[in-house]
Amino acid sequence: MNLGIVGTGKIVADALFAMQPVEEIKIRAVFARPHSREKGEELAKKYGIPKMFTDYDEMLDESDVDTVYIGLVNMVHYEYARKALEHGKNVILEKPFVGTYSEAEGLMELAKQKGCFIFEAITVLHNDVIGKMKEALPKLGRIRMMTANYSQYSSRYDRYLAGDVDPAFDPACLSGALRDINVYNIHYAAELFGRPEKVSYHPNIGFNGVDTSGILVMEYDGFSAVCTGAKDSDSPCFVTIQGEKGYMKIDGKPNVAPNLTIVTVDDSGDPVKDAAGAMTRKTIVETFVPAETHHRMTREFIDFARIIDGRNYGEADRYAKETLDVMSIIENSQLKES
Template sequence: MKLAIIGTGKIVQEALYAIDSLRSIDTRAIFGRAHSREKARSLADQYRIPEVYTDYEMLLEQSDADTVYIGLINSVHYAYAKEALLHGKNVILEKPFVLESSQAEELRDLAREKNRIILEAVTVLHSAVFRKMRECLPGIGAPKLVLCNYSQYSRSYDAYLNGVIAPVFDPAQYGGAVNDLGVYTIHYCVGLFGMPEDAAYFPNRGYNGVDTSGVLVLTYPGFICVCASAKDSDSPGFITVQGEKGWMRADGKPNVPEKLTIQTLDQGNPSVSTDAAGATVRKSIVKDYLPPAVRHRMTQEFADFAEIIDGKENAVADELMEETIQVVKVLEMAGMQDHMRS
């Protein structure tokens, strides 16, 4: 895959480090706006990138890259992705993909029309822990309750409290806790269970209306998922799925889970006991799964992207895009777009 990097911010810097060891990716170009020219040149020198652009149209017309990775602020995702597709490039678009399902569907359809591939860069779907969760899900029986928490105190929050608003806390730029962090937990729920029947968001809003933290409730037939996210406070991250015959818990920040614990009923030993709280305890088997070590949390997703794009695995891309579109629809269902427009 011949890749052009669009942006120079923190997520782009992490992506460049993540893919530096991947032989399947040849990074051909980097784009930064005029005021970021020196940063783009510095990154190009550091990662041996031969072409530096400050004109996006020129990059799309002149670079021999077949794919662009767009790591820009949320509000420009749709426009930059559409322009790249119109120029015949494959697209890897940072999360959150876009904030309207009509835009997501338009980008999907345009990619098909141009015989190109578009993918969302979200680590969840390429995580070994997530794949193990999918594999183990039937063993815990009918799901009853899913609890998720992705909270981390933002490095921009103190400045926000003093009136300096970074894009991540700007509603006009589609900032906020659910778009930045909650989107990961939504991907777990939709990736494991599909589209919910309903979604409702209960935010704590800052002085400019942005959600600095909040709880999203997804309703499925027979169970609910509760997803907490926060940029104004911190706590350990986790994804817990409770079923009638057991449970599983992924520990760590949901974008880079560290361990998965699975507890299932011991079918060969149906004995029960009572614990100190007076609860019934069924005989169970507990297993831990540790994911293989990787250079960076984004390394595996880019390895997967290169395989999909170079191998023209359109069916795999379509499946991933369908999941992405469902996540966008969940955000719509929860009323996020109406708030952003207000």
């Protein structure tokens, strides 16, 4: 894969570090918008990137890039992804994918027409934990509840409270807690259960109309998934799925998924008394810790390079369907954008 980097912000710096051990990726160029030229030059020098552009069309036309990684502000994801596909380039697009379901569907169709790949860069789908969860799900019996919480006090929130609105707190930039942070929780639900029957969102709205935190409720057949995301407050982060025969839980940030505990009922054992004196079912406890990686984003880039270089359209289609499920959930969340 000959990769072009689009953007110069923090997520791009993280991505460049994450890609370092991925031998299949050759970074051939970086694009910086004119006002970020100096940052682009610094990244090119630091990571040995041979070309730096401030004209996006020029990078797409004149470089040997076959794939672009887009790490720009959310509101321009669609524009930059579409232009890359029109130039016959594969696209890795940072989360949240785009603004609307129709935009997402349009990009997927355009990619097929051009024989290209397009992916959402979402770490949830590229961690061994999600595979283990899918494997363990039938052991839990009938699912009764999913709860997830990704709450992290934003480093930009104090500025926001003072009236200095960063793009991360600007609804015009397609930002906010639902798209920026709760989206990880949504991906767990979509990957494990698909599209819900009904969606509702209960946000805390800031002075400019942005959702600084909120609770998303997804109603499935027989259970609900309740996902909390906050940029205005802190809380322990977790993902829990409960069934009639057990539960499983991630303790930690959903975008990292550092572990998984699976607790299932041992039908061969008698009930036991818990610390409160109640009789509880005997259980079997399994723990899973994924292999350590260079960076939380490294595995997704390994997967993208493998799929693109191997022309594995079937696997790419599976990821595309999951992204469309998430876009459907977001669009139907009843969040009123300002």
